[in-house]
Amino acid sequence: MTIQRTTPIFVAAALTFSVMALAGTDTLAASPAWNPSVTEKLVKLPQEYLKKSLDRDFRRSPLADAIQNTEEEISLKLQTLGDLRNAAEQADDELRTELRHQLLAEKRQYLNLVKSRQDLKRKHLEKRRRVYKRILGKVLRKKQNETPEQVELVKQQQSAHARFQRTVEAVDMKVFATTVAPQSRYATDYAKNLSAANALLKAISSHPANTRQADTSPADKADYLRRLVADTDAELALVQQEQEIVGYMAKLVSLNAIALSEEIAEDAEEDVAEYEQDASPITSALNYFIQ
Amino acid sequence: MKTVTHAIAAAALIAVTAGSPSTGQAGSVENMERERAILLETYLAPDMTAEDRHSKANLSRRQLMDMERIVLRDKSLVGRNTPAVRRVFANYDRSFLVHAAMEKDLTILDHWLQQVGVSQESVMNATRRRR
Numbered sequence: 205m206t207i208q209r210t211t212p213i214f215v216a217a218a219l220t221f222s223v224m225a226l227a228g229t230d231t232l233a234a235s236p237a238w239n240p241s242v243t244e245k246l247v248k249l250p251q252e253y254l255k256k257s258l259d260r261d262f263r264r265s266p267l268a269d270a271i272q273n274t275e276e277e278i279s280l281k282l283q284t285l286g287d288l289r290n291a292a293e294q295a296d297d298e299l300r301t302e303l304r305h306q307l308l309a310e311k312r313q314y315l316n317l318v319k320s321r322q323d324l325k326r327k328h329l330e331k332r333r334r335v336y337k338r339i340l341g342k343v344l345r346k347k348q349n350e351t352p353e354q355v356e357l358v359k360q361q362q363s364a365h366a367r368f369q370r371t372v373e374a375v376d377m378k379v380f381a382t383t384v385a386p387q388s389r390y391a392t393d394y395a396k397n398l399s400a401a402n403a404l405l406k407a408i409s410s411h412p413a414n415t416r417q418a419d420t421s422p423a424d425k426a427d428y429l430r431r432l433v434a435d436t437d438a439e440l441a442l443v444q445q446e447q448e449i450v451g452y453m454a455k456l457v458s459l460n461a462i463a464l465s466e467e468i469a470e471d472a473e474e475d476v477a478e479y480e481q482d483a484s485p486i487t488s489a490l491n492y493f494i495q
Numbered sequence: 496m497k498t499v500t501h502a503i504a505a506a507a508l509i510a511v512t513a514g515s516p517s518t519g520q521a522g523s524v525e526n527m528e529r530e531r532a533i534l535l536e537t538y539l540a541p542d543m544t545a546e547d548r549h550s551k552a553n554l555s556r557r558q559l560m561d562m563e564r565i566v567l568r569d570k571s572l573v574g575r576n577t578p579a580v581r582r583v584f585a586n587y588d589r590s591f592l593v594h595a596a597m598e599k600d601l602t603i604l605d606h607w608l609q610q611v612g613v614s615q616e617s618v619m620n621a622t623r624r625r626r
Binding site: 350351353354357358360361363365367368371372374375378379388390391394 | 557558560561564565567572573574575576580581584585587591593594597598600
């Protein structure tokens, strides 16, 4: 009986120390990885497909599998915690103590799982932020590589194109009025292709997927990447906050464990005292002396 | 099935994005400049009958107009910082001779002479002298 009661005390004490140590340890010894490479293809991808491409790459990685597995384990562990709590509330005496002890042990495992999920999530987000920053760096480098001459050239080309667009119909009308010869092959084929291209452009602009992207996409790719970095930072801050919450939960579990161990110790002391009281030869003999 | 669809979409997209910069007309600027030189040569050739000049210039003008449009619509030239491309877009009126002339309701020769600084007035005011 005494041995049975002292075992939970030791376990509770061990639990206290392990739970208190939980917040400080890094449990990612041989953790799964995700190694996305910033290829030229990724840099060239249109901004609306960049994140999707990275998401797809991540979903195929061992890190994503590990996060998903941990989440499944967490949901199962939550069910176990609920069942144990209900059982402990209904049980009495030693079984109740045993179930409370089991509940604490399960809580500790739950916190371990949550912490490992947070570590994996933080790893994923940090990697993602690094990738976004590298792509952003490449995009900015490309932009900076544009010399003033090149910028000037692009301006001239834009203004030339605008002037051409503005006058092309009038030019066509004048050509039509002054020339009897039929249009050139290039002109007729171009007109045909243009009508086909316009039909396709119309279909593209009215496509639901395209309008959905246009709603959310900022104009500049660098701005879009900066926004992605900021979003990732926000997610990392949330993970940090969750870690603090887990720390508080761990502290609460350790306090519960201390309380349980003290409760068990007090019960044991009372039993010993009663036993000692019962077994005291002097007190038991008192009745014989007091008449 | 979903993965296959994604793969097809990604492949199509990559093909489009990777292919787009290189689909321009190679040498479109050079072709246009050559054709413009031929047209101007036709206008200025002293040993040509008026009839020959007219028919040849007409043909050349149509070809030059097409070539000017090819250059103006050529997306591969955007930002291509080569001397030829810079020269072409530095002066629309001289480079896209047919379009600029029609825009101003001038003949191509008149427009070109105006651009190089030769006007009827300057020719009439010119004096013959020994250097």
